[in-house]
Amino acid sequence: MPLGLGWPNIVTVLRILLVPVVVALVLVQTRAASYAAASVFVGGGLTDLLDGYLARRFGSSTLTGAWLDPLSDKLLVVATVLALTAISRFPVWAAVVIVAREVSVTVLRAYLGTRATSMPATAVAKWKTAAQVTAIGLYILPLSSGAGIPKLVVLSIAVAITVVSGVDYFLNVDRNR
Numbered sequence: 001m002p003l004g005l006g007w008p009n010i011v012t013v014l015r016i017l018l019v020p021v022v023v024a025l026v027l028v029q030t031r032a033a034s035y036a037a038a039s040v041f042v043g044g045g046l047t048d049l050l051d052g053y054l055a056r057r058f059g060s061s062t063l064t065g066a067w068l069d070p071l072s073d074k075l076l077v078v079a080t081v082l083a084l085t086a087i088s089r090f091p092v093w094a095a096v097v098i099v100a101r102e103v104s105v106t107v108l109r110a111y112l113g114t115r116a117t118s119m120p121a122t123a124v125a126k127w128k129t130a131a132q133v134t135a136i137g138l139y140i141l142p143l144s145s146g147a148g149i150p151k152l153v154v155l156s157i158a159v160a161i162t163v164v165s166g167v168d169y170f171l172n173v174d175r176n177r
Helices: 007-028 029-055 063-086 092-113 123-140 147-169
Strands: none
Touching: 007 029, 029 063, 029 123, 063 092, 063 123, 063 147, 092 147, 123 147
16 A cells, blocks of 8 residues: 555545645636646546545545545535635535535534544435536536526536535434444
8 A cells, every 4th residue: 555545545635636736727717727627627526436446446445535535525626616706707606505515514524523433425425526526617617608507507406416415414414323
């Protein structure tokens, strides 16, 4: 295992290291930077599948990975959403919902962690991540104004799944005790 972390955790750490790259590219606000940001963001989102695959394939699930993986997803999503919102390229209402859900679930995970309880990702949470990566990726891209309605539809679906997955975690806290 490299650095004593294992490959899944190294992939997760690499995803965290992509966060400032995506944010910087979003803030540059050029067409080329937007395409690069979208590529890095979606690539970072796809690494979530890779680290999960590696952990299962090699039986190398760790407590560090169980904590770090969802945190890295949240950092990638929240930082990108905040950067896009700051430059008026992402709806504030959606940013508020997404950030509130990610922060509240992180606080819940931390609380459960103090009680030596984990909160594994649910199926709906995995769909949430995929929907968020798709929607946010569309908002990063410098698409024409004609893409406004399709982007909003995809974002609305992502926000709905975001809310459902957040509520699901809080309603099912007992299953994690």
